[in-house]
Amino acid sequence: MTTEVAAGQQVRPEYPRPDWQRTDWCNLNGSWAFRFDPQDEGREASWQQESENAYNRAITVPFSWASPLSGIGEDTKGIGWYRRSVDWQPDDRKSRIFLRFGAVDYACEAWVNGRSVGTHEGGYGTFEFEVTEAWRAEGGNTIVVRAQDEDHDYQARGKQGYGEIRGIWQPVWLEARPQTYVQAAKFNTAIDGKVELKARIAAHEAGTSTFTCHFDGGKVTHTVELALAAGLNEIETSFIIPSPQLWSPESPFLYEGELRLGSPSGEDVVQTYFGIREIGTAKFGDRGYRWITLNGKPIYLNGTLDQSYHATGYFTYPTDEEMRDEIYLMKRLGLNFVRIHIKPEEPRKLYWADKLGILVMEDMPCFWGNPDETARSAYEREALEVIERDWNHPSIFSWVMFNETWGLKTNSLGGGLTGDQLQATSYLPNTQEWVREVYRWAKRIDPTRIVEDNSPCNWDHVETDLNTWHFYINGYEQLRNHMEEVVAKTVPGSDFNYIGGNVQSDAPLMNSECGNVWGIEGGAGDSDLAWHYRYMMNEFRRHDKLCGFVFTEFRDVTNEFNGYYRLDGTDKMFGYESFVPGMTLSDLHTPDFVAIDAPPCQTICAGETATVSLLRSSFSDRYHGRTLQLRWELWHDSLGTRTTAGSGVLDVAWDGYGVAPLTELQLTMPNQDAVAVLALLLVDAEGTIVTRNFTTFDVRGGASLAFGTENGHFLAVPPAQFGQHSFAHQWQAINGAKTTGAGAGSFVYDIALPSQEEQSWIGELEIMFEAGSNRTLARHIEGAKLVHHGISMMHGANAQVETNPNTYYMTDEERHESRIHVLVDGERIGSFLLPDDPSDSRGVLSWHYQAAANRLDEAGSYGYLCRAVIPGRLSAKLDRNRAFKLELQAENGGLSLYGRNAGRYPIDLLIRCR
Known part of the structure; x- marks a missing residue:
């Protein structure tokens, strides 16, 4: 992730609006003179007239003055003044000149050459001022901007607690246009190829103009003659594209081109694009509920919550490449949609969503005070700006008007919603009616998209196109029961998930936030999410009603560490490939999916038979009417050797949308202690893998069956039964099944070998154990x-992750090595480099034996299988003595030892005698 703008590199040099671009423009990003105005004296003192010497700081635009990349890095609310000298002139000196702002938080006034050119309020909307009359044709122009951000309760702020967006925080530029120009245009498309266009034209004078649509390299051309009146003109036209190429995440085709307006004052050319797609909801078959549709077909939405926060730019991306990479990283996971959380996204990132193909659910930013008239009018003004600005992005399929009732609760104590005052708030009936009005207003102005009234965590919908809900629940049984309850109560006419006497329609059921970050006492800290995520995906795909989910979240943020990626964009390791070769997160997001109706791990006796039910979940017609192969294998790792206990191939009919029973598998478990894995592959006729999945079993064989007597005599020593240790800090975890020492030190065990009566002679001794390093917190x-x-946690308060009792860092790109030595009676017989202190889905037993679902005790942690053979010269001695001291010694990186009920392997410290 970029942490600074390289020296000499132009700041955000690309045109800010690829969806609405002109060629004659001047980028104003970069260094501006700056000063704070804590006493609000600038206007009265005419700072707009002051020379650059009166400005005592330099700031890098377009970064919030609170962010590191601005060069200021001070989270100071209040007033900031910007000044910049500009020598740019348009190519045609008769052009009209506009000063354009991507966004300024919150109140803005601008001057050109000391002359006020306009004001604006609202932190997220784009706006512009015409500066033609103030611009000096001879050059030497000065632009001054006053920005004021006071964090008023009525301001739409969203989750700026992660990093405040103060002042200018999106690009600033100058743009030239002819005297008559296209001010705005909206495309409405249909999958039959009809494109409707509504445009607003600002005409300098009355007259005839020619308006041409030119797209797809000239394959799409449409021209109309217009009789324009002086001033603003609203026009409508339409055309048909035969055999249209439809836009979808799988095939994000854009009709790129331009709009041309020819008039006596010159030709205005705007480069733009549109995508042909239809978003809707529909019933299928005899279902009494709807699914979400894209281009007339059901689509299962695999989504993530994107806070769009960066450590150095806060809510402003350092480079265009990073915006493009954000979308790439989502698609790499197999996701097909993203919920941009409580903020409208930068237009260039929305362009990359359009271009690369990912659906977008875009939230309106919330205010945090009472929903009084001031807040309501400010909100409505900004919401209109957002919808108008982002109309033409085919990726946007849904507007979310409010989130979790934030800003909708009236605080009887007065002031903002903070701390214990939340207990004195209520979602009043008149506010509920305002929310209904906002929903209906959004539907009136944009009937082409799905609109949600409120994305709720308090069961408080009023009227909505989507029946969504939030949950943060940890633990398989708890999650399963919750899902069953929600699905059962989701029926037309039910008042479940609604408030104020309102009831459900047949709107699609979808989850709009989920994860285990807050489903744990004290929060999950920074812990493995791979285990929870897999069984959650299986539970989702079991339910025919459910149309998709939003996982919290895409990247970690300052107080939530539940991201697919770290905040800096580095990978987390989920470990699924160790269960099914080639499996990645994307296998859990395929439109055609095999759901396993079973816990993520279940305990079973060796040699017993387990029945596993499988379900077909299909939200694509690609394989309908075809026969696919289901390949399965039951395997386990027997002390480092991969062993197959059973396998098979089944032909399965794959037909029809939704969820249906597929088959049942009868699995005979191995006849020994094992973590057994049922690995599944769904394969098409060409041999292409459609999806992968797995589940696990803790197979317990008992003392006599532990690893088979044919492999020798095994002594098992629980790691906690050491005689002494020399670590500065030492502790047990996972019900005592895991033993850890921090830093340098050793564990010493007194080992008693079989007596001569039990085993007449000892020919070979081997020591086996599971060990990892330790990242001391x-x-x-x-x-x-x-x-x-x-x-405060919703505002980005410090989560104190290293003191959180649930924290145990998930495996990622950062490594924490430790070198350990194995000593027998003081003589070193082996050394191992432990590459890391990992924690992910591979720590099956550390997850399976958690004592409580809502508390984590080093969950998912595991180590590496270590094996050391005792040399013959020592074996002879031990054959006589039948006892020795085993010392496991760590240099500096610490040592964690895993017992039978922890880690990846179902073993204690093992000594094999043969």
Whole structure:
């Protein structure tokens, strides 16, 4: 992730609006003179007339003055003044000149050469001022901008607690247009190829003009003659594209081109694009509920919540490449949609969503005060700006008007919603009616998209196109029961998930936030999410009603570490490929999916038979009417050797949308202790893998069946049964099944070998154990601390991750090595480099034996199988003595030892005698 703008590199040099672009423009990003105005004296003192010397700071636009990339880096609310000298002139000196702002938070006034050219309020909308009359043709122009951000309760702010967007925070530029120009245009498309165009034209004088649509390299051309009146003109026209190429995440075809307006004052050319697609909802078959549709067909929405936060630019991307890469990284996971959370996205990122193909659910930013008339009018003004600005993006399929009732609760104590004052708030009936009005207003102005009234966590819909809900629940049984309840209560006419006497329609059921970040006492801290994620995906795909989900979240943020990626964009390792070769997260997001109706792991006796039910979940017609192959294998790792316990191939009919039973598998477990894995592949006739999935079993064989007597005599020593240790800090975890020492030190065990009566002679001795390094956290040294999660956590308060009792860092690109040595009676017989202290889905037993679903005790942690053979010269001695001291010694990186009920392998410290 970019942390700074390279020296000499132009700041955000690309045109900010590829959806509405002219060629004659001047980029104003870069260095501006700057000064704070804490006493609000600038206007009275005419700072707009002051020379650059009166400005005592330099700021890099377009970054919030609170962010590091601005060069200021001060989270100071209030007033900031910007000044810049500009020598640019348009190519045609008769052009009209506009000063354009992507966004300024919150109140803005601009001057050109000391002359006020306009004001604007609202932190997220784009706006412009015509500066033609103030612009000096001879050059030497000065632009001054005053921005004021006071964090008023009525301001639409969203989750700026992660990093405040203060002042100018999106690009600024100058643009030239002819005297008569196209001010705006909206495309409405239909999958039969009809394109309707509504445009607004600003005419300098009355007259005849020619308006031409030219797209797809000239394959699409449409021209109309217009009789324009002086001033603003609204026009409508339409045309048909035969055999249209439809836009979808799989095939994001854009009709790129331009609009040309020819008039006596010159030709205005705007480069733009549109995508042909239809968003809707529909019933299929005899279902009494609707599914979400794209281009007339059901689509299952695999989505993520995107906070769009960056450590250095805050809510402003350092480069265009990063915006493009954000969309790429989502698609790499197999996701097909993203919920942009409580903020409208930058237009260039929306362009990359259009270009690369990912659907967007775009939230309106919330205010945090009472929903009084001031807040309502400010909100409505900004919401209109957002919808008008982003209309033409085919990727946007849904507007979310409010989130989790934020800004909708009236605080009887007065002031903003903070701390314990939340207890004194209520979602009043008149506010509910305002929300209904906002929903209906949005539907009137944009009937082409799905609109949601409120994305709720308090069961409080009023009227909506989507029946969504939020949950943060950890634990398989808890999640399964919750899903069953929600699905059962989702029926037309039910008042479930609605408030104020309102009831459900047949609107599609969809989850709009989920994850385990807040489903754990004290929050999940920074922990593995791979285990939880897989069984959650299986539970979702079991339910025919459910149209998709939004996982929290795309990247980690400052107080939530539940992202697919780290905040800096580095990978987390989910470990699925260790269960099914080639499996990645994307296998859990395929439109054709095999759902496993079983827990993520279940305990079973060795040699017993388990029945596993499989479901077909299809939200694509690609394979309908065809026969696919289901290949399955039951395998386990037997002390480092991959062993197959059973396998098979089934032909399965794949036909029809939705969820239906597929088959049942009868699985005979191995006759020994094992973590057994049922691996599934769904394969088409050409041998292409459609999807992969797996589940696991903790197979318990008992003492006599542990690893088979044919493999020798095994002694098992629980790691916690050491005789002494020399670590500065040492502890047990996972019900005592895991033992850890921090830093340098050793564990010493007194080992008693079989007597001569039990085993007449010992020819070979081998030591086996599972071990990992240790990444020592603050809670290991200082003690764990539970933090109360009030509303401050939603504003980005510090989660104190290293003192959180649930924290155990998920495996990622960062490595924490440790070198350990194995000593027998003081003599070193082996050394191992432990590459990391990992925690992910591979730590099956560490997950399976968690004591409580809502608390994590080093969940998912595991180690590496280590094997050391005792040399013959020592074996002879041990054959006589039948006892020895085993020392496991760590240099600096610590040592974690995993027992039978922890880690990846179902073993304690093992000594095999043969």
